[in-house]
Amino acid sequence: MSTAELPGAEPAADAAVPLQPQAETPFGRFVQAYVESPLAVFAFVLLVLIVGAAIAAPWLAPQNPYDLAQVSVMDSRLPPGAVSMDGYTFWLGTDGAGRDLWSAILYGLRISLTVGALSGMAALLIGMVVGLFAAYVGGRTENVLMRVVDLQLSIPAVLIALILLAVLGKGLDKIIIALIVAQWAYYARTVRSSALVERRKEYVEAAICLGLSRGRIIFRHILPNCLAPLIVVGTVQTASAIALEATLSFLGVGLPPTEPSLGLLIANGFNYMLSGRYWIAFFPGIALLLTICAINLVGDRLRDVLNPRLAR
Amino acid sequence: MSRHRMPSRHRAALVAATAIAGFGLAAAAQAETLTIGLAAEATSMDPHFHNLTPNNQIAQHIFDNLINQDEAQRLVPALATEWAPIDDLTWEFKLREGVAFHDGTPFSADDIVCTFERAPNVPNSPSGYGTYIRGKTVEKVDDYTIHIKTENPYPLMATDVSTIPIISAAHCDATTEDYNSGAATFGTGPYKFVQYTPGDRIVLERNDDYWGDIPEFEEVVLRPITSDPSRVAALLAGDVDMINIVPTADLETLESRSEVALHTGVSNRVIYMHIDHWREQSPHLTAKDGSAIDNPLRDQRVRLAISKAIDREAIRDRVMEGQSIPAGQLLPEGFFGVSPNLEAEAYDPDGAKALLAEAGYPDGFRMVAHGPNDRYTNDARILEAIAQMLTRVGIETSIDTMTNSVFFSRASSGAEGEPEFSFILVGWGAGSGEASSPLRSLLATHDPDAGMGASNRGRYSNPEMDAILMEALGTVDDARRDQLLAEATELAIGDLGIIPIHYQVNTWATRAGLTYVPRTDEWTLAMTVTGE
Numbered sequence: 001m002s003t004a005e006l007p008g009a010e011p012a013a014d015a016a017v018p019l020q021p022q023a024e025t026p027f028g029r030f031v032q033a034y035v036e037s038p039l040a041v042f043a044f045v046l047l048v049l050i051v052g053a054a055i056a057a058p059w060l061a062p063q064n065p066y067d068l069a070q071v072s073v074m075d076s077r078l079p080p081g082a083v084s085m086d087g088y089t090f091w092l093g094t095d096g097a098g099r100d101l102w103s104a105i106l107y108g109l110r111i112s113l114t115v116g117a118l119s120g121m122a123a124l125l126i127g128m129v130v131g132l133f134a135a136y137v138g139g140r141t142e143n144v145l146m147r148v149v150d151l152q153l154s155i156p157a158v159l160i161a162l163i164l165l166a167v168l169g170k171g172l173d174k175i176i177i178a179l180i181v182a183q184w185a186y187y188a189r190t191v192r193s194s195a196l197v198e199r200r201k202e203y204v205e206a207a208i209c210l211g212l213s214r215g216r217i218i219f220r221h222i223l224p225n226c227l228a229p230l231i232v233v234g235t236v237q238t239a240s241a242i243a244l245e246a247t248l249s250f251l252g253v254g255l256p257p258t259e260p261s262l263g264l265l266i267a268n269g270f271n272y273m274l275s276g277r278y279w280i281a282f283f284p285g286i287a288l289l290l291t292i293c294a295i296n297l298v299g300d301r302l303r304d305v306l307n308p309r310l311a312r
Numbered sequence: 313m314s315r316h317r318m319p320s321r322h323r324a325a326l327v328a329a330t331a332i333a334g335f336g337l338a339a340a341a342q343a344e345t346l347t348i349g350l351a352a353e354a355t356s357m358d359p360h361f362h363n364l365t366p367n368n369q370i371a372q373h374i375f376d377n378l379i380n381q382d383e384a385q386r387l388v389p390a391l392a393t394e395w396a397p398i399d400d401l402t403w404e405f406k407l408r409e410g411v412a413f414h415d416g417t418p419f420s421a422d423d424i425v426c427t428f429e430r431a432p433n434v435p436n437s438p439s440g441y442g443t444y445i446r447g448k449t450v451e452k453v454d455d456y457t458i459h460i461k462t463e464n465p466y467p468l469m470a471t472d473v474s475t476i477p478i479i480s481a482a483h484c485d486a487t488t489e490d491y492n493s494g495a496a497t498f499g500t501g502p503y504k505f506v507q508y509t510p511g512d513r514i515v516l517e518r519n520d521d522y523w524g525d526i527p528e529f530e531e532v533v534l535r536p537i538t539s540d541p542s543r544v545a546a547l548l549a550g551d552v553d554m555i556n557i558v559p560t561a562d563l564e565t566l567e568s569r570s571e572v573a574l575h576t577g578v579s580n581r582v583i584y585m586h587i588d589h590w591r592e593q594s595p596h597l598t599a600k601d602g603s604a605i606d607n608p609l610r611d612q613r614v615r616l617a618i619s620k621a622i623d624r625e626a627i628r629d630r631v632m633e634g635q636s637i638p639a640g641q642l643l644p645e646g647f648f649g650v651s652p653n654l655e656a657e658a659y660d661p662d663g664a665k666a667l668l669a670e671a672g673y674p675d676g677f678r679m680v681a682h683g684p685n686d687r688y689t690n691d692a693r694i695l696e697a698i699a700q701m702l703t704r705v706g707i708e709t710s711i712d713t714m715t716n717s718v719f720f721s722r723a724s725s726g727a728e729g730e731p732e733f734s735f736i737l738v739g740w741g742a743g744s745g746e747a748s749s750p751l752r753s754l755l756a757t758h759d760p761d762a763g764m765g766a767s768n769r770g771r772y773s774n775p776e777m778d779a780i781l782m783e784a785l786g787t788v789d790d791a792r793r794d795q796l797l798a799e800a801t802e803l804a805i806g807d808l809g810i811i812p813i814h815y816q817v818n819t820w821a822t823r824a825g826l827t828y829v830p831r832t833d834e835w836t837l838a839m840t841v842t843g844e
Contacts, residue, residue: 068703068710073630073696096561097696098630170712252685257692258699258711274544275565 033305043297050291054109061103062088066259073098077272080279093279095268097257101279104265105287111172111261112291115245119179120238126180127187128230132218134188135195146192149185157182157240158247165253175254179241190233194226228306235299239292246288262288346529346838349543351557353536355438357508358491359477359499360431363439365741368475369835370534373516374414375477375499378405378424379470383831383840384646385580385745387470390524391419391478391500397788400465405473407456411523413480414505415498421452426484431476434488443763444472467788471744502527502839511536516838527839534838547572547821554826556836558819560633560690566821575820577830580647581741582639582750583688585681585698585811586723587615588734590771595727596680596734600708608677609734615808616657617667621705622698623659624814631693635819639812641801642742642750649747649784649797654805656812664705676706682723683737685713689816695737698813723769731769739816740767741834747797751781755804772809 035041053060063070075084075098082090084100092101134145152160164178198204199222207217246263248254250270255261260268262284269281352366359371372380378392394406411419428450431441448469451459460469477499479486486496497505502524503516514534518527535552537543540559544566546552558566558574566572587609588594594607608614624638637644638656668676681699685692692713699709713719726732742749757773758765764778765771777800784796805812820828820836827842 068696068700071700073626073700076630096631096693098700170714252715256710256712257685257696271540271559272561274541274548275561277561 030305034301037301037304040297040301043294043301046290047294047298050109050294051113053106054113057103057106057110061100061106063100063103065099065104065107068258071098075100077277077280079277092283093277095260095265095280096272097268099260101265101283104260105262105284108260108262108265108284109287109291111255111259112242112245112263112288115172115176115179115261116238116242116295119176119183119241120234122176123180123183123237123241124187124230124234127184127189128191128223130184131188131191132195132223132226135192135199136214136218136222138199142192145188149188149192152185153189157244161244161248162251162253165248170254170256172255175245175248178248179244182244183237183241186233186237187230190229191226194229195222198222198225232299232303232306235295235302239295239299242288242295243292262291344529345531345533346554346841347533347535347552348836348838349535349537349546349552349555350836351536351538351540351543351555353511353538354514356488356492357494357497357505357514358434358488359479360427360434360441361437361488361491363441363475365834369837370514371477371499372501372835372837373503373532373839374497374501374505375479376501377474377476377478378407379474381474381745381833383577383829385832387474391424392473395470395473397469398459400788401461401463403460403469404453405458405460407458408523409456411500412521413482413498413500414519415480415482417480417482417498419478419480419500420455421458422455422481423478424458425450425452426481427476427478430479430484436488441476444475448472465786465788467785467790467793468744468748471746475743503532506531525839528842529838532838544821547823550823554820554822554828554836554841556818556820556834557689558821560631560635563633563635563819571824573822573824573826575822575828575830576635576817578637578644578832579741579816579818579834580643580743580745580832581688581739581816581834582642582644583636583691583694583737583739583813583816584639585618585813586736586738586754586770587772587808587811588731588770589773589809591734594734595732596682598678600675600678602678605677607734608671608673611671612808613667613671614673615811617664617671617705618702618707619657619808619811620660620667621664621701621707622657622811622813623701624656625659626701627694627697628814631690631697632814632817635689635817636814637817639814641805641812642740642747642754644815647742647745647747648790649751649794649801651798651801651805653798653802656814661701661705668706673706676708678708679710679735680733681709681711681735681737682719682733683711683713684716684719687716687719688737688739689818691737691739694813698737724767731771733769736769737813738769743833745832747801748781748785748793751777751797751800751804752785755800755809756781770810772804772807774803774807774809777803777807777809 065071075094076096078090078094080091080093084090090100094100130145134142160182161178164181165174168174204217204221207221245254245261249261249263250267255264265284266281272280354367354370355362356367359375376390378390379387380390382388391408392405393408396404398404407421413419428445432445434440447462449461453459480498483496483498490496492508494505502519502522504519506517507515516532518530520526537546543555544562547555566574588607589610591607593604597607599605628634628636628638640656641651641654643650681695683691683695695711695713699711702709722732723736724731740750740754752764753767755768755772756764757778758768758771760766780796780800784793784800787793787796818830818834820830822828825843829840
C-alpha cells in the first residue's frame with residue numbers, strides 16, 4: 001500500500017517541498033508573491049540585464065567613447081551597420097562626434113544608473129532621517145520641517161535642479177547633488193506619514209517605558225516598520241532621477257559633452273531629427289525608455305506585494 | 313465694418329485688383345507679407361541700446377545710417393551722399409536732401425548732432441556705441457553739411473559712422489521704452505515700425521516714400537524661433553517664408569527639397585582658438601599625472617604643434633558639413649588688410665608630435681579647453697573635434713562648454729578680473745570689414761583705456777606688431793594702410809597669437825521663388841529679399 005502510494009505522492013511532495021520552507025520566511029513569501037506577475041518578472045530580468053550591461057560596459061563596448069583618442073570625427077554620423085576606419089562595425093551607427101552609439105549607450109547607461117542610484121540612495125537617507133525625526137519629535141520641529149518639505153514639493157523638481165546646476169556648474173558630482181536636493185522631500189514626506197502611524201503604536205510606548213534611547217527607538221523599532229513604502233518610493237524616485245538627469249543633460253546643463261549620458265546623446269540626436277539621421281536620438285531614447293520602464297514595473301510590483309491593503 | 317477687419321478687406325481689394333490687372337501684378341500681390349524666422353531675438357527696438365547683430369539688423373530696417381554697408385560691407389551712400397576728409401583732423405559729410413522721417417519731420421544736420429549725443433549715452437546699455445563715437449565732435453555747418461573732428465588723424469571715420477543708426481532730433485530724449493512701444497520709433501529707413509511683441513514678433517510696414525529702392529514686400533513679420541529644428545520645421549510647414557542660420561545638420565535634407573531655396577555666403581567671422589600667453593602657470597594646463605607645469609602655450613613651437621594637429625578640412629567636412637573655409641588669418645580673402653602670404657596651416661600630426669618633443673613635451677600634457685555651446689555654428693562640436701585631434705598627438709584635452717553669457721563673462725574676467733581659461737574657442741566678426749578690427753581687439757597689447765586689446769583674452773603682446781598697427785590706424789592712405797595691416801597680421805599669426813580655425817559660412821533658406829543675397833555681416837534684411 002505504502003509502496004504503491006509513494007510514486008504517486010512524490011511529484012506533489014516535490015513541488016511542495018521546495019516552496020514550503022521558502023514561504024515560511026518573509027522574504028520567501030515576498031518572492032512567491034512577486035513572481036505571480038510574469039510582466040514583473042520580465043521587467044526584473046530586463047533590469048538585471050541592463051545593470052549587468054552597464055557594469056560590464058568596458059568589456060562589452062568595442063570602443064571607449066570617453067577616450068577622445070579612440071573617437072574620430074571622421075566616423076561621424078554613420079548609419080547603423082557602417083564599418084569604421086579601424087575595421088569594426090557600428091551596429092547602431094555613430095553620432096555627430098563619431099562615437100559608436102552602442103558603446104556610447106552602454107557607457108551612458110553607467111552614468112544614468114550611477115546618477116539614479118547614488119542620488120536616490122542619498123536622498124532616501126536624508127529624507128528618511130528628516131521624516132523619522134519629524135514624526136517622532138512632533139510639535140514645532142515637525143511643523144517647520146514639514147513646511148520646508150511642502151515648500152520644496154510645490155516647486156517642480158526640474159526647476160530646482162536647473163537653478164542649482166546654474167550655480168554649481170557642470171559635472172557628475174554636481175548633478176548628483178542637484179538631484180538629491182530636488183528629491184529628498186518625497187522621501188521625507190513618505191517616511192513621516194508611516195512613522196506617524198507607528199509612533200502611536202503600543203510597542204513604541206513599551207520601548208519608551210523601557211527607557212531606550214531616542215535613536216534606538218527611531219532606527220531599530222520604528223524604521224523597520226516603515227521600510228516597505230520607502231522601498232517603493234525609492235524605486236519610483238530612482239527612475240524619475242534617471243529621467244530628470246536625462247532632461248537636464250538634454251537642456252545642456254548636466255554633463256560635459258565629451259562624456260555623454262543618455263540624455264545628452266538624445267539631445268545631440270535631436271539636432272539631426274529632420275535630416276533623416278534618426279538613429280542618433282532613437283537608440284539612446286529606446287535604452288532610456290527600457291531602463292525607466294523596467295524600474296517602474298519592478299517598483300509597481302513591489303508596491304502591490306508590500307502593501308498590506310492590496311493583499312488578496 | 314469695424315477697424316480691425318481692415319486687413320482682410322485690404323487683401324480682398326488687392327486680389328480683385330490683381331484679377332483685373334492680370335498676370336503682371338500677380339507676383340507683387342502674392343508677395344504681400346514676408347515672414348522671417350530668426351535664430352536670435354533682438355533685445356530692444358532702441359537702435360542705440362545694444363550693439364549686437366540681432367538688434368542691428370532690425371534697426372537697419374527702420375533707420376538709415378549716414379553711410380550704409382552693402383552685402384560685402386563696402387560703404388555705400390545713405391543719409392550722407394558724399395564724404396571726405398578736408399584736413400587731417402576733419403571729415404566733411406554732405407547730407408541727402410528731401411528725406412523725411414516716418415512721422416513726417418524732415419531730415420537735417422540737427423538729427424546727426426542729436427544722434428551723436430544720444431547713441432553713446434543710453435542708460436543700462438549692455439554694449440553701446442561709445443567705441444564709435446567717443447573722440448569725435450560733430451559740427452553743423454549748414455542744414456545739409458556737417459563736419460566731424462577728431463584729435464588725431466582717423467582713417468576709419470567712414471567705417472565707424474556706418475555703424476550708427478540716425479534718429480530724429482524730435483525724439484532725441486526718448487527712452488529705450490519709448491522705442492520699444494513705438495512712441496519714438498521713427499527712422500528714415502525702408503520699413504516703418506508697426507508692432508513689437510517681445511518673444512513673439514516684430515511687424516514692419518513698407519515706407520512707400522523711401523529715398524532709396526522701394527522694397528518688394530509690403531509687410532514684414534520677424535519672428536524669433538531660436539530652436540534650430542523648430543525653425544527648419546516652420547519653414548517646411550510654410551509658417552515662415554525664410555529663415556536665417558540654417559543648421560548644418562539639415563542642409564542635405566533642405567537641398568533635396570524643391571520647395572526650398574538655399575542662399576549661402578562666407579561671413580566676416582573667424583572662429584579661432586585664443587591662448588593663454590601671459591601666465592607662468594595656467595590654471596587648466598597640467599602634466600599628464602596632474603602635477604603643475606609651466607605654461608607650455610608660451611612656447612611658440614607648442615602653439616604651432618597645436619595648429620598643425622588640427623585637421624581643418626576634417627572639421628569642414630565632418631562637423632560643418634562643408635559650411636566653413638579653413639582659415640589661416642583673421643579675415644577671408646577679399647577683405648581689406650588681408651595678407652596674400654598666409655594660408656591655413658596644413659594638417660600634420662607627425663610634425664606636431666615632433667614639435668612637441670622639440671619643445672620638451674615628448675609625452676604631451678593635459679589641458680582643458682573651454683567654449684560656448686550656443687553662440688557660433690556647431691561651436692561645441694568643433695571644440696570636441698579639436699579635443700580629439702589634440703589628444704591624438706599627445707595633448708590630452710578635455711572640454712567644458714557653457715551657455716554664451718556665462719562663457720564670455722568667465723573668459724574675460726572670471727579669475728579676479730582676469731581671463732579665467734587657458735585655451736578657448738571664440739569667434740570674431742569684423743564689424744568694420746577690415747583686418748584692423750580683429751587686430752585691434754584680439755591681438756593688440758591689452759589696454760582697455762586706450763581701446764586696444766579689449767577682447768585680448770590671451771594677453772598676447774608684441775610691441776613690434778603694436779607699432780605697425782598704430783601706424784596703420786593713423787594712416788589715411790588706403791593702399792599704405794592695407795599693406796601695414798597685412799604686415800601686422802603676418803607678425804601676429806606667425807607668432808600664433810591666436811590659432812585661426814575657419815571662416816564661418818552662413819546659409820539662409822527661403823521658400824522656392826525667393827532670392828536673398830547673403831551678407832558677410834550675417835544680417836538678415838527683408839528689403840533685399842526679392843521674388844521671382
